[in-house]
């Protein structure tokens with residue numbers, strides 16, 4: 298029996314945990330070999346300075362490889378910072394050396410940055426979010442596009458957010474960057490269509506990962522409490538969605554990424570696919 302992405306090779310950024318790890322496992326379950334990219338140790342410390350929750354470690358990235366192997370797949374871990382063009386290019390080269398081709402890219406790495414009103418954010422905080430979430434996504438596409446153009450095939454799936462299609466308070470850099478990656482996806486779709494390289498985006502509602510399960514986000518959703526915890530936020534999160542759920546599981550987003558990456562979606566190009574429990578229609 299063959300999988301839905303059998304023998305394809307998938308590069309995933311932000312693969313050390315959360316949605317990226319889930320995408321790695323789900324794509325491997327369906328036959329893909331995985332190039333798992335996440336922050337090198339020094340860059341992890343640097344990015345964590347701009348975040349209310351810590352980034353993933355190289356040990357987390359190694360654990361993703363173990364989980365892919367446990368699922369019967371094969372993965373190569375390549376520490377690389379999406380802010381660093383040379384590191385990304387080297388990661389792509391290492392993946393090509395190991396697996397020989399590149400069919401799927403999940404541009405998934407991202408941070409929220411510190412919360413606060415737009416006029417309260419520091420320049421450094423704003424810049425870090427734009428550098429990782431927007432410029433990092435562009436650099437990921439830049440590193441892989443020539444290979445996919447040569448192959449005359451490929452599927453790039455950019456992780457946006459419902460915050461790429463609507464706004465919210467206290468996350469201006471994040472909202473701006475996520476709107477930006479949807480614009481980037483649309484531009485890339487025009488540029489890569491002639492080479493049969495498809496480009497799409499997913500727009501998740503809140504997802505059960507470290508990006509959501511941290512004190513800064515709990516405080517954002519329950520400003521009325523001094524020290525809110527996860528359970529205190531369930532009802533506030535649920536109010537954002539039409540379906541009666543507070544957040545999706547990472548696996549729910551992986552199913553959308555898998556479909557967009559697969560040949561089942563061969564004529565799906567230039568779209569934003571919400572996996573949002575009805576949030577955008579509410």
Ligand SMILES: NC(=O)c1ccc[n+]([C@@H]2O[C@H](COP(=O)([O-])OP(=O)(O)OC[C@H]3O[C@@H](n4cnc5c(N)ncnc54)[C@H](O)[C@@H]3O)[C@@H](O)[C@H]2O)c1
Pocket residue numbers: 310311312313314315316317334335336344352353354377378379380405406407408409429433456457458459500501502503504505506507508509
């Ligand atoms: N969790 C949510 O509620 C939610 C909702 C919508 C969209 N998203 C988006 O989904 C994507 C995945 O987030 P997640 O929920 O898995 O959160 P997460 O924090 O668990 O995972 C993000 C990963 O990106 C990595 N990363 C951060 N900066 C990087 C860099 N410069 N280079 C390489 N890797 C880097 C982190 O180390 C981490 O492993 C992000 O783009 C996020 O914006 C998340």
